[in-house]
Amino acid sequence: xxxxxxxxxxxxxxxxxxxxxxxxxxxxxxxxxxxxxxxxxxxxxxxxxxxxxxxxxxxxxxxxxxxxxxxxxxxxxxxxxxxxxxxxxxxxxxxxxxxxxxxxxxxxxxxxxxxxxxxxxxxxxxxxxxxxxxxxxxxxxxxxxxxxxxxxxxxxxxxxxxxxxx
Numbered sequence: 001x002x003x004x005x006x007x008x009x010x011x012x013x014x015x016x017x018x019x020x021x022x023x024x025x026x027x028x029x030x031x032x033x034x035x036x037x038x039x040x041x042x043x044x045x046x047x048x049x050x051x052x053x054x055x056x057x058x059x060x061x062x063x064x065x066x067x068x069x070x071x072x073x074x075x076x077x078x079x080x081x082x083x084x085x086x087x088x089x090x091x092x093x094x095x096x097x098x099x100x101x102x103x104x105x106x107x108x109x110x111x112x113x114x115x116x117x118x119x120x121x122x123x124x125x126x127x128x129x130x131x132x133x134x135x136x137x138x139x140x141x142x143x144x145x146x147x148x149x150x151x152x153x154x155x156x157x158x159x160x161x162x163x164x165x166x
């Protein structure tokens with residue numbers, strides 16, 4: 001194999017389809033923040049663990065340290081605009097976004113496929129990102145909704161027939 005550029009690596013990674021999530025958190029002043037993440041993965045059923053990655057130098061990183069809670073939203077196929085909205089960090093992110101406060105105090109965006117309320121149990125350095133491992137404390141899932149998928153640097157949907165169980 002020949003050496004590759006970071007751009008070639010990015011294009012290679014884009015061939016792997018992923019779900020799209022928005023992860024919400026609270027800062028030290030109980031202000032809500034959200035960020036779009038596609039690096040979400042299941043780790044374990046016992047205990048119930050997930051992982052996701054965040055840029056090492058993200059200004060949101062202090063809000064995801066060990067012991068901090070987050071709410072992971074699996075976006076629905078029609079929520080591309082939400083994915084783009086939370087892809088850039090901005091002030092007052094939840095203005096004009098349909099949401100409610102969950103019992104945990106975290107903002108819960110309306111209409112998502114699934115919600116995982118989690119607490120960070122460990123953070124590991126992974127190159128230019130931190131790998132956040134979180135325990136699932138609560139979940140809600142709507143199997144009738146179609147998830148938003150990201151592949152080849154664009155949003156796509158699944159064929160609804162592919163989601164039917166045998």
